[in-house]
Amino acid sequence: MTYKHLFFDLDHTLWDFERNSAECLADIYEQFRFKSLNISSLDAFQSEFSIVNKYYWSLLESNKITHHELRQRRFRDTLLNLGADVDEDFGLEINEYFLGLLPKKAHLIEGTVEVLEYLLPNYELHIISNGWQDIQVNKMKSSEIHHYFGEIITNELAGTRKPDRRIFDYAVELTNANLAESLMIGDNYEADILGAISANMNTVFYNPDAITTTQKPTFEIKKLVELMEIL
Structure with missing residues (x-):
């Protein structure tokens, strides 16, 4: 052929994506002071986000959610799963920071x-x-x-x-x-x-x-x- x-x-x-995302998540962990949310491990945050993000992308690609819902929920659910008490607005704020930082990565x-x-x-x-x-x-x-x-x-x-x-x-x-x-x-x-x-x-x-x-x-x-x- x-x-x-x-x-x-x-x-x-x-x-x-995984390597570039991990660098951004490390920055977010410090910038948003996740230790004060009782999330003591960066590794746990990165690992949980990877799972949640893949799940929401699978829903998006099956037309079960919208892009906006993905943006609202992926960080909120990551933090909720780790025991932090956060809402969609906070999740969206983190997501917008993430999307501003992520495209600057080059790996x-x-x-x-x-x-x-x-x-x-x-x-x-x-x-x-x-x-x-x-x-x-x-x-x-x-x-x-x-x-x-x-x-x-x-x-x-x-x-x-x-x-x-x-x-x-x-x-x-x-x-x-x-x-x-x-x-x-x-x-x-x-x-x-x-x-x-x-x-x-x-x-x-x-x-x-x-x-x-x-x-x-x-x-x-x-x-x-x-x-x-x-x-």
Whole structure:
């Protein structure tokens, strides 16, 4: 198969969300004086937020909540689960601080720049992300990968989010791509892989944790550099 258009997920695939988020959470822990809320462990806060955040993103991608509800609840619930007495307003205040800080972080998944340098001369590269447009763009600028990509397609632009096939259809139309020459690369099996499959797009499942899947992607890799063996 000859591909011309490569569509990448951003968070957890290229941009190291966990590492960047952990740095922001450490700052939040100090800035908002969490010790006074009887949250004595930064590790506990970071671990609980990771669990809660993934849960709310799964609800968002299933259209069970809105972006605003995610913003209101993820920090509130994290702190409630750790025994702090907080409300949605406080959770939203922390979330806005988090979203102001997060896009300034620059850590990338291992191999990202090497792979993008290898691919750029021969392919048109694009992003398909469920993140917020301005935040995703700023993440890419901070980590100095913005210039590798043509279109940055988010749910805000497409009016829908992965795994809805319409965001993939929108991406193909916007980039004037041929579906048969397009490839989706991402770490989220439901959103990236099953979503792209529903749009009849070939897929690369970046699966460092060796998650077992029921429906096989076109390709599966554990490290990004393995893309250079495929493409």
